Amino acid sequence: MNIDIERLKKNIIKIGSIGRDDTGGISRLAFSEEYNKAAEELKRLFEDNGLKTKIDPIGNVIGSREGDKDLPSIMIGSHLDTVKNGGLYDGALGIFAGLECISTLNDKDIKTNHPIKLVAFNAEEGSEMGGTFGSRVFIGTQYLKEEKLENKLTNYGLSMNDLKESTINSEDVKLFLELHIEQGGYLEQNNIKIGVVNGIAGITRYSINIKGEANHAGTTPMDLRKDALTMAADLLLKIDHISKSIGSPFVSTVGQLSIKPGAVNVIPGEVEFVLEMRDMDRKNIDYLMDEIIKYTNTMDEFQFKFDLLIDKPNVNTDPHITNVIAEICRNKRIEFDIMASGAGHDAKEMAAKVPIGMIFVPSKGGISHSPLEFTSWEDIENGTEVLLETILNLDDL
Numbered sequence: 001m002n003i004d005i006e007r008l009k010k011n012i013i014k015i016g017s018i019g020r021d022d023t024g025g026i027s028r029l030a031f032s033e034e035y036n037k038a039a040e041e042l043k044r045l046f047e048d049n050g051l052k053t054k055i056d057p058i059g060n061v062i063g064s065r066e067g068d069k070d071l072p073s074i075m076i077g078s079h080l081d082t083v084k085n086g087g088l089y090d091g092a093l094g095i096f097a098g099l100e101c102i103s104t105l106n107d108k109d110i111k112t113n114h115p116i117k118l119v120a121f122n123a124e125e126g127s128e129m130g131g132t133f134g135s136r137v138f139i140g141t142q143y144l145k146e147e148k149l150e151n152k153l154t155n156y157g158l159s160m161n162d163l164k165e166s167t168i169n170s171e172d173v174k175l176f177l178e179l180h181i182e183q184g185g186y187l188e189q190n191n192i193k194i195g196v197v198n199g200i201a202g203i204t205r206y207s208i209n210i211k212g213e214a215n216h217a218g219t220t221p222m223d224l225r226k227d228a229l230t231m232a233a234d235l236l237l238k239i240d241h242i243s244k245s246i247g248s249p250f251v252s253t254v255g256q257l258s259i260k261p262g263a264v265n266v267i268p269g270e271v272e273f274v275l276e277m278r279d280m281d282r283k284n285i286d287y288l289m290d291e292i293i294k295y296t297n298t299m300d301e302f303q304f305k306f307d308l309l310i311d312k313p314n315v316n317t318d319p320h321i322t323n324v325i326a327e328i329c330r331n332k333r334i335e336f337d338i339m340a341s342g343a344g345h346d347a348k349e350m351a352a353k354v355p356i357g358m359i360f361v362p363s364k365g366g367i368s369h370s371p372l373e374f375t376s377w378e379d380i381e382n383g384t385e386v387l388l389e390t391i392l393n394l395d396d397l
């Protein structure tokens, strides 16, 4: 079934103009004035397309299209907020592709059995409450007992009651679908048009502290040093080597490192860095940590301390939904591949309570979170048509 790519284009560019700066980047940060303006505009747009629409207390925009029968909803969505100086497509594309599917159903006067709900989430990219806040609260996995949460909420003019009022009954949802840009270069490099996502990688972060001995840079001979930084450098290369041997989709990154005392003429006595690991298979993460600990145990001159900071398990998409999406691509003769997502998404939170499916479209150069983020209209058209057919297929009773 053909969608109207010109209409989709017009809508995404219209909302994309809110928060746009001189560099062409978009800053529609969660809870900002720009976000609220975009949410109001989006609500009007949803209503113009026949959706009964509300903005919940935490800023999620929810549009509903009635179904023929009294059944749980097919839900589609992604996030409306952006990072600072972000691009046009991250998040927004999933919302506007969903809207275009609904407008096409309206044009063709097609009624579905299930109601369809379209959700634009707030605060996926982050706020003081952490990433994917909008979807976590929405589906009810926000940890309500978290200490200090209430204080953080106050900074946004929110209360615990607002969270409660923003949480839906997950039994009213049959499944959740999210179309998103890949944010990596795999699809483009391999000339594949659609990524059918089979899961979203888990994230584990450790803080690793290495203690050696700070000393005078001029008077301490090389063989008498306990330089925590050269030890860290050695360990980082080891980590890189093991990580490469594990193979894709496993990735590990050290993007933050601090050196103490941090003076040009003092041998570093202490180094601390954060190691982040992502994979679909928990065993690989444990394997790397075991190897690191085994290796550091042989380094008698240094003391090592490992602190687990974050441990979020991977989630799988629903196998039936994944098969349906793949089958639609096959029938439409669109090049596709089954792949894991290295980035977290709202769908990952939704998966805690409902079956999910995800469709990736190519990102030019694998770039995102930048004004240079780009996906061609042709790829968007393909992806949106696959999304629409997925909805219709899963609507069957």
Ligand SMILES: [Zn+2]
Pocket (backbone or CB within 6 Å): 079, 090, 091, 124, 180
């Ligand atoms: Zn995103």
